[in-house]
Amino acid sequence: MAMTLTAPTSLVSELQSRGVTDARADATSRAVYSSDASLYRVQPAAVVFPRHLDEVLTTLEVCRERGVPFTPRGAGTSIAGNAIGPGVVLDFSRHLNKVLEFDVEARTAVVEPGAVHATLQKVALSNGLRFGPDPSTHSRCTVGGMIGNNACGSRALAYGRTADNVTHLDVVTGSGTRLHLGAGGTPSSAETDALRSLVSAELGTIRTELGRFGRQVSGYSLEHLLPERGFDLRRMLVGSEGTLAVVLEAGVRLVADLPYKTLVVLGFENIGAAGDAVPAVLPFRPTACEGLDSRIVEVVRARKGPQAVPELPGGAAWLFVEISGDDALEVADRATRLSRLDAARHSRIIEDLPQAAALWRIREDGGGLAGRSPAGVPAHAGWEDAAVPPETLGNYLRDFDDLLLTHHLTGFPFGHFGDGCVHVRLDFPFHREDGTAAFRAFLTDAAELVARYGGSLSGEHGDGRARSELLPFMYTPAAISLFGKVKGILDPDNILNPGVLVDPEPLDANVRVAEAGPLRSGLGFGYLHDEGDFSQAVHRCTGVGQCRAAHNDNSTVMCPSYIATLEEKDSTRGRARALQEMINGSVTGGVKGGTPNWRAPEVHDALDLCLSCKGCASDCPTGIDMAAYKAEVLHQSYRGRIRPASHYSLGWLPRWAGFAAIAPRLVNALVRLPGIRQVGLRMAGVDQRRNIPAFAPQTFHAWFRARGATAAPSEERPPVLLWADSFTNNFSPKVGQAAVRVLESAGYEVRIPDAPVCCGLTWISTGQLDSARKILRSSINVLGKSVDEGIPIVGLEPSCTGVLRSDAVELLGRATAGPVAAATHTLAEFLTKAPGYTPPSLEGTTVVAQPHCHHHAVMGWSPDAALLEEAGASLQKLGGCCGLAGNFGVERGHYEISVAVAEQQLLPAVRTAKDDAVVLADGYSCRTQLEDLSDRRGIHLAQLLDPAAPRD
Numbered sequence: 001m002a003m004t005l006t007a008p009t010s011l012v013s014e015l016q017s018r019g020v021t022d023a024r025a026d027a028t029s030r031a032v033y034s035s036d037a038s039l040y041r042v043q044p045a046a047v048v049f050p051r052h053l054d055e056v057l058t059t060l061e062v063c064r065e066r067g068v069p070f071t072p073r074g075a076g077t078s079i080a081g082n083a084i085g086p087g088v089v090l091d092f093s094r095h096l097n098k099v100l101e102f103d104v105e106a107r108t109a110v111v112e113p114g115a116v117h118a119t120l121q122k123v124a125l126s127n128g129l130r131f132g133p134d135p136s137t138h139s140r141c142t143v144g145g146m147i148g149n150n151a152c153g154s155r156a157l158a159y160g161r162t163a164d165n166v167t168h169l170d171v172v173t174g175s176g177t178r179l180h181l182g183a184g185g186t187p188s189s190a191e192t193d194a195l196r197s198l199v200s201a202e203l204g205t206i207r208t209e210l211g212r213f214g215r216q217v218s219g220y221s222l223e224h225l226l227p228e229r230g231f232d233l234r235r236m237l238v239g240s241e242g243t244l245a246v247v248l249e250a251g252v253r254l255v256a257d258l259p260y261k262t263l264v265v266l267g268f269e270n271i272g273a274a275g276d277a278v279p280a281v282l283p284f285r286p287t288a289c290e291g292l293d294s295r296i297v298e299v300v301r302a303r304k305g306p307q308a309v310p311e312l313p314g315g316a317a318w319l320f321v322e323i324s325g326d327d328a329l330e331v332a333d334r335a336t337r338l339s340r341l342d343a344a345r346h347s348r349i350i351e352d353l354p355q356a357a358a359l360w361r362i363r364e365d366g367g368g369l370a371g372r373s374p375a376g377v378p379a380h381a382g383w384e385d386a387a388v389p390p391e392t393l394g395n396y397l398r399d400f401d402d403l404l405l406t407h408h409l410t411g412f413p414f415g416h417f418g419d420g421c422v423h424v425r426l427d428f429p430f431h432r433e434d435g436t437a438a439f440r441a442f443l444t445d446a447a448e449l450v451a452r453y454g455g456s457l458s459g460e461h462g463d464g465r466a467r468s469e470l471l472p473f474m475y476t477p478a479a480i481s482l483f484g485k486v487k488g489i490l491d492p493d494n495i496l497n498p499g500v501l502v503d504p505e506p507l508d509a510n511v512r513v514a515e516a517g518p519l520r521s522g523l524g525f526g527y528l529h530d531e532g533d534f535s536q537a538v539h540r541c542t543g544v545g546q547c548r549a550a551h552n553d554n555s556t557v558m559c560p561s562y563i564a565t566l567e568e569k570d571s572t573r574g575r576a577r578a579l580q581e582m583i584n585g586s587v588t589g590g591v592k593g594g595t596p597n598w599r600a601p602e603v604h605d606a607l608d609l610c611l612s613c614k615g616c617a618s619d620c621p622t623g624i625d626m627a628a629y630k631a632e633v634l635h636q637s638y639r640g641r642i643r644p645a646s647h648y649s650l651g652w653l654p655r656w657a658g659f660a661a662i663a664p665r666l667v668n669a670l671v672r673l674p675g676i677r678q679v680g681l682r683m684a685g686v687d688q689r690r691n692i693p694a695f696a697p698q699t700f701h702a703w704f705r706a707r708g709a710t711a712a713p714s715e716e717r718p719p720v721l722l723w724a725d726s727f728t729n730n731f732s733p734k735v736g737q738a739a740v741r742v743l744e745s746a747g748y749e750v751r752i753p754d755a756p757v758c759c760g761l762t763w764i765s766t767g768q769l770d771s772a773r774k775i776l777r778s779s780i781n782v783l784g785k786s787v788d789e790g791i792p793i794v795g796l797e798p799s800c801t802g803v804l805r806s807d808a809v810e811l812l813g814r815a816t817a818g819p820v821a822a823a824t825h826t827l828a829e830f831l832t833k834a835p836g837y838t839p840p841s842l843e844g845t846t847v848v849a850q851p852h853c854h855h856h857a858v859m860g861w862s863p864d865a866a867l868l869e870e871a872g873a874s875l876q877k878l879g880g881c882c883g884l885a886g887n888f889g890v891e892r893g894h895y896e897i898s899v900a901v902a903e904q905q906l907l908p909a910v911r912t913a914k915d916d917a918v919v920l921a922d923g924y925s926c927r928t929q930l931e932d933l934s935d936r937r938g939i940h941l942a943q944l945l946d947p948a949a950p951r952d
């Protein structure tokens with residue numbers, strides 16, 4: 001059948017007329033679904049979010065009738081370009097995402113294809129079981145996607161690949177035939193009968209070329225169709241990347257979750273030596289054996305501080321080896337013997353569970369952390385997960401390193417070394433005219449190398465658009481022809497995911513990064529970590545999708561709006577994709593090499609629900625800072641134009657607060673008069689359900705001046721500059737007053753700036769960057785006088801402190817703002833380093849802490865936790881965002897999302913907290929959200945530590 005792509009609107013109308021309720025062809029959806037976690041970019045004609053299996057079948061039927069490609073998609077974490085296509089992209093993850101059945105005794109479960117691995121695993125673990133394969137993207141990848149790629153993960157060494165853990169599949173082939181495939185055999189149909197005949201004629205090719213070692217994932221796994229394996233079409237379809245059939249339902253096998261686990265870390269002088277040691281490790285029956293290069297660890301230390309990496313044994317490369325079992329003594333003995341392995345130069349047994357979890361987190365984030373090469377430039381997927389037999393791994397790694405030198409590329413390998421699978425991101429020179437040619441040349445040589453070692457181009461992610469063209473390096477013409485014949489039987493019209501595996505697209509076609517030109521002129525921010533290039537900054541997003549994870553722990557913030565809406569456009573990745581499309585010049589109307597369309601409605605639609613929480617700046621392993629990108633778009637869009645009302649009201653709030661400070665009681669009375677309040681909120685662009693915060697009757701600065709000095713300067717009382725930001729000064733002066741008493745009790749002489757100092761945060765968040773730069777420059781000049789005298793600065797409002805530590809440097813440059821940034825501390829940072837300071841006892845006090853998002857993202861909250869633990873408090877630290885996020889939750893149109901975000905962690909926690917629990921919220925916006933949405937009140941750390949505060 002000839003492939004005819006019809007107009008997207010016509011296609012959507014046809015789908016909707018036949019009962020497909022959520023089919024979209026709007027530019028925003030097409031932009032955010034144009035890429036997955038790969039290098040590639042292909043705009044779909046439409047995106048479908050099926051609510052029922054009938055809608056899946058109908059969509060496929062319409063695509064077959066029209067000759068429109070059909071690409072099934074899970075979470076879009078496919079690294080090889082398996083989850084994008086030019087026709088209909090069908091996203092299972094939004095609605096068809098449930099665990100349908102769970103049988104503890106049989107150790108099986110039945111899931112919909114869009115069920116997230118972590119959802120299944122949570123149910124399984126609560127019953128002492130687990131789903132064996134566990135990719136690093138387990139918090140967001142779907143089981144259907146795992147079936148598509150035959151995903152493995154760290155513990156496939158013990159539990160097998162996805163293909164080894166599927167009990168049944170309900171599928172529909174490209175020709176429209178519905179098949180239920182179970183362990184009992186493959187039903188007879190025209191397609192299955194034709195496959196049997198084909199296999200009978202090709203036994204020699206299948207037996208000699210396929211299924212040679214565990215991580216041979218490339219191509220079709222036709223070894224499962226051999227007669228001695230029972231013609232198991234169910235297992236053969238696993239790893240076919242959506243090119244042969246669409247999974248409608250899956251049954252999976254579960255295994256016992258071994259109760260005793262110990263992590264042994266072995267250190268080596270280089271990554272090749274770590275590879276050499278793998279055969280000696282395997283007899284210890286590890287559950288996992290993961291390789292890691294020291295340069296990835298250094299990225300974590302540089303970004304999050306030394307405390308983010310638990311102590312590792314010496315070496316420049318490590319093997320993380322998990323030893324598990326049913327007997328604690330046997331596990332301990334096996335771990336001890338492994339730690340004495342002769343091949344390792346150093347070793348350490350990690351018995352502390354949080355430390356082990358932190359190390360596994362580094363390994364899981366490897367794909368994102370490796371997104372910058374050792375040279376500090378962007379590194380990319382493409383040659384991502386080749387595998388060789390484990391006994392050859394060390395030599396392969398050394399030859400691979402030589403190949404990198406030959407091609408003038410750098411990267412740091414890591415991966416599932418126990419299975420011989422190696423991950424790497426490489427700094428392909430896509431910025432050069434010959435960038436794609438260099439990309440092709442390397443992949444060709446790399447394919448030849450892995451084939452020489454008897455390996456597989458892909459060890460778990462599939463071949464996709466990156467490696468399908470290279471299959472002839474690995475397979476004979478007979479095998480390649482055989483793959484085409486299988487495709488012709490199950491998908492005769494080439495509807496399912498065309499361009500992948502069979503008749504592949506060129507590996508250097510549609511490379512997203514190569515299509516993007518630089519964007520450096522006229523920017524508001526400096527993008528100092530991206531060579532001043534906004535394009536490079538937004539292309540940091542590799543698409544690994546950590547922003548899609550529904551985190552329920554206290555370690556992350558990203559991405560609160562996605563968790564609230566479950567819309568791809570509201571994820572950090574979706575927003576990055578919309579910005580990339582703006583720069584690349586396609587759906588959003590930008591022009592390559594010209595000025596991008598900053599005002600494109602699609603871009604503003606994608607950015608609208610971004611809270612500017614900055615959670616992605618720390619939680620995204622690639623370092624995306626969507627808050628800055630949103631501010632840049634607003635800056636460029638409204639420069640010289642009339643802005644939304646909230647930009648003048650909320651964006652200029654410190655200025656209005658300064659005026660209100662002249663007569664605060666009068667202002668407070670006026671804004672509460674009937675009618676004036678409603679009109680004022682409407683004119684200000686503020687939601688009517690929000691309260692107008694009261695201005696303090698006396699500002700902090702006025703209180704401090706009236707108070708006078710209480711402690712004379714002396715050598716024993718060194719000075720500290722307490723910076724009371726606009727919010728503390730005008731709305732929460734009691735926080736500043738408490739901070740003065742805390743710092744004085746710690747032995748310091750407290751000073752304040754000569755004049756009120758504003759960081760320009762509200763101007764930044766509303767994209768008024770020219771004004772923000774002027775405000776910041778004035779403030780840096782004021783604060784810089786104290787810094788020149790060697791006086792440290794303590795900030796009280798986390799978001800404002802974060803501006804001095806981060807945004808100020810981006811807006812003014814390191815030379816201007818760097819010294820002030822280095823001298824600025826949070827209260828907890830300062831006190832934990834203050835000689836001799838001991839916090840007041842908080843024994844018996846339960847503290848429910850909501851760290852401000854900017855505090856988490858820019859400064860880190862660990863000093864606060866350490867201080868509270870030293871004081872003896874019982875600490876419950878929350879994750880996520882409060883939902884107000886400065887001006888976001890106050891603006892009209894954002895109220896419902898703001899509340900939904902607060903319901904993720906904050907509101908449930910305060911509802912269940914004991915009456916005498918202290919709710920700790922340093923952020924003014926967090927305290928405001930609490931007051932608006934609950935009967936609880938939050939206090940600042942300074943108030944909790946205040947020596948004048950009443951103690952039970």
